[in-house]
Amino acid sequence: MKLAEKRNIIIVIIISLMIAINPLYSQKGASSKSKKSQKDKKKTEKVQEKKKDTEVKEEKKTDEVQETKKSTVVREKKKAGAIKSKQSPGATNILEPDDDSMSGTLEWKVVLKDDNGNVNLPERYRTWWYIRMDGVNTNTPTRLNIEGDGFAGKSIVLPVYSYDRINWHRFKPENIVSNTGAEGLYNYTIEHIYDSSSTVWVARYYPYSVSKLDNFLKTLEKNPFVKIEKIGESNYGRPINMVSITDPKVDDKTKKRIWVHSRTHPSETGSSFAVEGLIRYLTGKSCEGCKDVDLSKLIFNIVPMINPDGVALGNARVTPDSSYDLERMWLRGENDFDLKNDIPPEISAIHQAITNLNKKGPEFIIALNLHSKNAPPNWRHFLYSNFKEENKEYGESGDSLFKKQLSFARLLSNYYCMDTIRVRRSEEAGRPMDKKLFPEVWWWLNFKDKVMAATLETTSGIDGCFEEWVTFKDQEYLGEAIAKASYQYYKYYVSGEYFKYERPVENMEELMKFYLR
Ligand SMILES: [Zn+2]
Numbered sequence: 001m002k003l004a005e006k007r008n009i010i011i012v013i014i015i016s017l018m019i020a021i022n023p024l025y026s027q028k029g030a031s032s033k034s035k036k037s038q039k040d041k042k043k044t045e046k047v048q049e050k051k052k053d054t055e056v057k058e059e060k061k062t063d064e065v066q067e068t069k070k071s072t073v074v075r076e077k078k079k080a081g082a083i084k085s086k087q088s089p090g091a092t093n094i095l096e097p098d099d100d101s102m103s104g105t106l107e108w109k110v111v112l113k114d115d116n117g118n119v120n121l122p123e124r125y126r127t128w129w130y131i132r133m134d135g136v137n138t139n140t141p142t143r144l145n146i147e148g149d150g151f152a153g154k155s156i157v158l159p160v161y162s163y164d165r166i167n168w169h170r171f172k173p174e175n176i177v178s179n180t181g182a183e184g185l186y187n188y189t190i191e192h193i194y195d196s197s198s199t200v201w202v203a204r205y206y207p208y209s210v211s212k213l214d215n216f217l218k219t220l221e222k223n224p225f226v227k228i229e230k231i232g233e234s235n236y237g238r239p240i241n242m243v244s245i246t247d248p249k250v251d252d253k254t255k256k257r258i259w260v261h262s263r264t265h266p267s268e269t270g271s272s273f274a275v276e277g278l279i280r281y282l283t284g285k286s287c288e289g290c291k292d293v294d295l296s297k298l299i300f301n302i303v304p305m306i307n308p309d310g311v312a313l314g315n316a317r318v319t320p321d322s323s324y325d326l327e328r329m330w331l332r333g334e335n336d337f338d339l340k341n342d343i344p345p346e347i348s349a350i351h352q353a354i355t356n357l358n359k360k361g362p363e364f365i366i367a368l369n370l371h372s373k374n375a376p377p378n379w380r381h382f383l384y385s386n387f388k389e390e391n392k393e394y395g396e397s398g399d400s401l402f403k404k405q406l407s408f409a410r411l412l413s414n415y416y417c418m419d420t421i422r423v424r425r426s427e428e429a430g431r432p433m434d435k436k437l438f439p440e441v442w443w444w445l446n447f448k449d450k451v452m453a454a455t456l457e458t459t460s461g462i463d464g465c466f467e468e469w470v471t472f473k474d475q476e477y478l479g480e481a482i483a484k485a486s487y488q489y490y491k492y493y494v495s496g497e498y499f500k501y502e503r504p505v506e507n508m509e510e511l512m513k514f515y516l517r
Helices: 032-044 210-218 269-287 308-313 345-360 392-415 439-450 472-495 508-515
Strands: 009-014 073-077 084-088 091-096 107-111 130-133 142-149 160-162 176-182 185-192 200-203 226-233 239-245 256-262 298-303 364-372 382-385 422-425 452-458
Touching: 107 130, 210 269, 210 308, 226 345, 239 269, 239 345, 256 269, 256 345, 256 472, 269 298, 269 364, 269 452, 269 472, 298 345, 298 472, 345 364, 364 439, 364 472, 382 392, 392 439, 392 452, 392 472, 439 452, 452 472
Parallel strands: 009 107, 107 142, 256 298, 256 364, 364 452, 382 422
Antiparallel strands: 009 073, 084 091, 130 200, 142 185, 160 200, 176 185, 226 239, 239 298, 382 452
């Protein structure tokens, strides 16, 4: 096999390469004018090359391609020869093979490192890479060796590739020509003949950048149902925005609130597609499209990305201050409602926003925390509950909240193909639920079963009724299902009859079998 004749070239890419300029996915819904302005913007954007030792702080507010210590691209060549470094929008410091390396098979290597180069982080956090390959030969197989990927399961999730960052394709199982793992880290090789371009983008999942979100939010600015507010700033000065969607002609006092926040963990791009799908649905043609959701009854308060620093940096899990897993930073202060003063600004921003809205009214009835699971690919989307029916210590309201979560999961599965949403028991043992630092525990402590607070984990693997690999469109469609299920839930909430139509069986044990893996 030709591959045996390895060229002298080894290209080592230390991960994660951040590609922040992202004219991702067709800008459906964007006017031709806004497309043009994006183009113009692109023309004027200059990609900044940063030295390997560039401090993360210097990247503050830069929404261009960024390079950090961990995203260095190194190309080694045994024989002497010029190494061309090419800069172009969309990637920094991608090295291009010189001419004589263009023929034959190229072999690339991606070595995953810890977020922020912090070796104290668990290896299973290594769950993101996104690279651009230049000079790919379109006639012979190209091999991409991925080293040290922190997949939680024994089967890897098939990565995706694109020639234009608009259309994305999944690799096929046969493209994975080797797959070995030990102690939770996996090495695998993707072999593929790319057919239409010598430049290829490859990513672990469908990417969703800070820029993609910004461009999407711009399309909403004139929508009368939408209000976009900056509710805070990340540690490095990136805005944290809240998108509020409701019918402005109707007095808010008569409505109920739905809270949604997403993208705590940067690698979990599925949660961003779900949020975009949710917002697209709610705002379609000034909401003629969302006929199954009555926006005169509901206010959606949505924070699409609470960890923009981590996303911009190409991290998998944490903020640039690597000890911060924002999911576990809801540190209570003097009481259950207030948080400590030194919590990360991202948490402070959403906590403050919730506090203000709660004071102002109307009441919240749902709080969703959107994530994407790092689990074997045959795990579908599921709602993550911290409760179970034998949780007697949480009393009637605990039992009631759990039933409401089941009810919501069931409603979602009505809109997103049966059996795709599951409720899973919390697996974090050793600490009572009310001592945990997840946002939904904060909701529980302060609102009990009044607010159906839960984590919704989207999948990057197999999805839907037909066991097909999930696409970003499917993830958007899940967002649409969230909108519809929320409205149905609202109707149950005001009538107080949660299982009237949807409960499949009366027996709780049977219900658990239905929902749990
Ligand atoms: Zn997560």
